[in-house]
Amino acid sequence: MTQARRRIRIGLIGAGMAGQAHAFGYRNASMADGLRGVRVELAHVVDVFAPLAQDVAERYGFERWGTSVDELLADPTIDAVSVALPNSQHLDVLGRVLASGKHVLTEKPLGMDGAQAAQLVELALAPGREGAVDAVGFSYRRLPGLAALRDAVADGILGPIRHFETTYYCAHAADPDDPFTWRFDRATSGGGALIDLGLHAIDAVEFVVGPITEIVGARFQTAISERSDRGGIRHVVTNDDAAALLMVAGDGATGTLQTSRIAHGKPNSLQIAVFGANGSASFSTEDLNQFTIHLAGGDARFDGPRRVITGPLHGAYPDVSSFRSRGVGTGYGEAFIAQVQAFLRCILDGTRMDSDFAAAATTMRILDAAERAAAQGRPVVLEGAGA
Structure with missing residues (x-):
């Protein structure tokens, strides 16, 4: 080179x-x-x-x-x-x-x-x-803890994934006096909590569990129907404050997704838990430098999930930690470093990124499917996922 x-x-x-x-x-x-x-x-x-x-x-x-x-x-x-x-x-x-x-x-x-x-x-x-x-x-897929969950699933440690749950809760719009901006207008945002926050949860499911193949059901809620802009003019809120989905992903695992921008007490929280035939694992951004894992079949007297502190063996940790030692920890900003590092490597190596436009277009089709499922009151199978 x-x-x-x-x-x-x-x-x-x-x-x-x-x-x-x-x-x-x-x-x-x-x-x-x-x-x-x-x-x-x-x-x-x-x-x-x-x-x-x-x-x-x-x-x-x-x-x-x-x-x-x-x-x-x-x-x-x-x-x-x-x-x-x-x-x-x-x-x-x-x-x-x-x-x-x-x-x-x-x-x-x-x-x-x-x-x-x-x-x-x-x-x-x-x-x-x-x-x-x-x-x-x-x-978020660059966070070491979430990468560890993906590895546990990909390596078969948990066995076939049977079901999962994910949430993304935020309180940035919980106060009805927060001013009206483009984020509350469907014409300029394309959607509300699901496209703004829930899209990260959708990506977490596809990253950890596998492709989402069906939206079984969906429900959207607008709890605060009007807001005033900074000039005092009232506007109708035309997108969702919260959304809930029931879906199928991976090799037939069923799961739920809930997202909200009006969740008091949750400044910014993405969580995912997966349950397989041989165990379970979970990760939350509220405990950014750890994840939990449970493997079935141990001594019943001491059975239960164990906490694992992230370190150089997990995802991008060795590339972004200022001290390459387990337990020192990384934060949200380091996820952006890792994201840029992946981008630069692709430029230098002439390869495609795992989150390229084609992959991101899939998440947008999932959003469309959720809206159709909510409007029609019936399941929607994603294109290419079978009949």
């Missing part, structure tokens, strides 16, 4: 919280042994709000800042672009990034529905993009 290929210049579109998490990831990507010697250069950040773009440029070390996406994309020295924008802008901006031929890593969701996701997959596979990486940031 030439030295020129080992320099990757990055552009960032969107300088909000998610965009800054991407910048944090790039700043620390070289922690991984496999990326030693790779020069990651933060070239250009843009945001519609110029002071924010300038602030992020100065704090994270971008060479330039501005408000023009076209100007960023016209720079031939930029190799890869991260996109962190509101859902309604994904189809337009991602389409332009793909047309530029640059590698792209975007925040989820991939568009606002399955149709937009399918368009973006088609654009990602268009002539002229051969060798270009397209990826969607499902950062």
Whole structure:
């Protein structure tokens, strides 16, 4: 590999919280042994709000800042672009990034529905993009504890998975006085709690258990029907505050998913538990540096799940921990480092990312299926999953 290929210049579109998490990831990507010697250069950040773009440029070390996406994309020295924008802008901006031929890593969701996701997959596979990486940031799958669950299932330690449950609860919209924003408007968000939060839980199921093949039933709830914007104008909330799904995944395992943005006492909590023929395992972001596992058949007097503290044997831990020692721990920010590291490896190796546009389009089809199941009151089988 030439030295020129080992320099990757990055552009960032969107300088909000998610965009800054991407910048944090790039700043620390070289922690991984496999990326030693790779020069990651933060070239250009843009945001519609110029002071924010300038602030992020100065704090994270971008060479330039501005408000023009076209100007960023016209720079031939930029190799890869991260996109962190509101859902309604994904189809337009991602389409332009793909047309530029640059590698792209975007925040989820991939568009606002399955149709937009399918368009973006088609654009990602268009002539002229051969060798270009397209990826969607499902950062939670980079957490060592969740990766350990996936390994336990993939290695057959728990036996065939019979059933599972997952939840993603958040309290960010629990106060009815919280102002109306684009997140409460279906026309600009594509959905509510399920697309914003539950999509991570859907990805966790597919990551750990296997493909979701059927939505048996679904129910959506809007508990706070109106909100005032910052100017005091009242708006109708047109998407879901909470959602519940019954589904089938993997080799026929049944499971439930519940998500809520109005869950008092839950600042931000993703949880998944899997139950197999030989044992069970669970992980929660509330206990980020551990997971539990139980193997059947032991001494009944001391039977029960045991807590395992994560360390270098679990997922991306050795690539993101500042001390490569078990028990030191990693956090949410390190998941973004690991996500960026995976993206950069794919660029350097010419491989596809495990969370590429095609994979992310599947999660969008699952969202569509959940909405059909709720509207029609009957199960919906995912395309390609059989009759």
